[in-house]
Amino acid sequence: MKSLKELCENVGIKIEFEMQISNLNSLEDANENELSFCIKECDTLKTTKAGAVLISEKLANLLPTNVKAVICEDPKYIFALFSKVFSKDLIRVGKDAIIGENTTIMPNVYIGKDVSIGSNCTILAGAYIGDGVCIKDNVIIYPNVTIYNDSVIGNHCIIHAGSVIGSDGFGYASNSKGHFKIYHNGYVELQDFVEIGSCVCIDRAVFSKTLIKTGTKIDNLVQIGHNCVLGQGCLVVSQTGLAGSSELGNAVVMGGQSATSGHLKIGDGAIIAARGGVSKDLAGGKVYGGFPIMEQSEWLKMQAKLKRINK
Structure with a gap:
């Protein structure tokens, strides 16, 4: 627990109240012992259960009456400074790894503290397994994979060479x-x-987790941003990029070099054609393409019309 008044004084903010803060969290998930921040008006601002919120004076009146306002000109900047204070240790003191039966670990593999590795796993040379990682049963990790602290790898997963999980x-x-x-x-x-x-x-x-759900397959050279959620059975093709907080429903297909702009949702069964640029929420069960994104049939019609104009 840390003194909110002391934290604020260290960055030149004066508050008239005191409270102990256990952690930072989002407006949606914060509890009465946690601090959050807000940079624009949103529905969750009015319903948050955070103990206190970094917020501009203009928006402070939208907070619930039991939530303390920490008034500042640049809430995101102050939040960034505080995030360092609450960051976890890079190297920890803990117990040696627990490794299950019939698991093969090749030479030159680093395994951190408080690690759990299940049965029938294969971890090939050069892999890095950080502190607090949980790897379940029947997992294959190819050479030079890096798995950062606290990551969770489910049963029957395969991670190919050179990938980085949890940066x-x-x-x-x-x-x-x-x-x-x-x-x-x-x-x-x-x-x-x-x-x-x-x-x-x-x-x-x-906060919380970036989540890849059961049965999803991701091709080479793909970037998945922070706090993304990929539903069950998705296919993400090479060189696709998902910006932070993108949410894919179940069985979504992202074609090669497609991308999202972040903080959006794509419905179940949607298909994004190669190089499609998703900049808004999309309903499921349809095929989309182009940029700005639209249904693929409309995109193809538009391209045909443009070609005729040039003649």
Whole structure:
């Protein structure tokens, strides 16, 4: 627990109340002992259960009466400074790994503290398994895979060479003073039967987790941003990029070099054609393409019309 008054004084903010803060969290998930932040009006601002919120004076009146307002000009910047205070230790003191039966670990594999590895796993040379990682049964990890602290790898998963699971997301608070790192204190979870191609990067969450659900398959050279959720049975083709907090429903297909702009939802069974650029929520069960994104049949008609204009 940390003194909120002391934290604020360290960054030049004066508050008239005192409370103990256990952690930072989102407006949606924070409890009465946690601190959150807000940069624009949203529905969750009016229903948050956070103990206190970093917020501008303009929006402070929208908070529930039992939530304390920490008034500041740049809430995201102050949040970034606080995120370092609450960041987890990079190297921890803990217990040696627990390794299940019939698991093969090749030479030159690093395994951190408080790690759990299940039965019938194969971990090939050069892999890095950080502190607090949980790897379940029948998992194959190919050479030079890096699994950052606290990641969870489900049963029957395959992770191909050179992939990185759980690195920090690309999150900064930017102002006239520069770009200030937001420390990501969440983790990544792969559910069962997930396969990750070579040189894939899956970022850990700011809060909570980045989640890849059961049966999803990800091709080589894919980027999954922080706090993304991929539903069951998705297919994500090579060179696709998902910006932070993108949510894919079940059985979504993302074609090669397609992308999302983040903080959006794609419904179950949607197909995004190659190089499609998703910048808004999409209903499930349809095929989309182009940029700005539209139904693929409309995109093809538009391209045909443009071709005739040039003649």
